[in-house]
Amino acid sequence: MRSTLNRATVFALYQLTLFAGILLLPLALVMRKAGITLPVHRAVDRVNETYEDMDIESAN
Known part of the structure; x- marks a missing residue:
């Protein structure tokens, strides 16, 4: 759930x-x-990496 x-x-x-x-x-x-x-791409990249890490952790 968490x-x-x-x-x-x-x-x-x-x-x-x-x-x-x-x-x-x-x-x-x-x-x-x-x-x-304007470094918006850095914020998008960081959040994308975090989301992908969460997706990988949930698959395991």
Whole structure:
């Protein structure tokens, strides 16, 4: 039960991170033209790795 709740929480966090990345895309494009990068990809990658780790643990 606890692993299901943890997996659901991480999945929701992953979805929210992707949503935030999509919303911040116009800002990121403007910032890139100014020479500044917005590191949203790092947050998405970290949450994705955590979600995959949770999925692997539940399979074992």
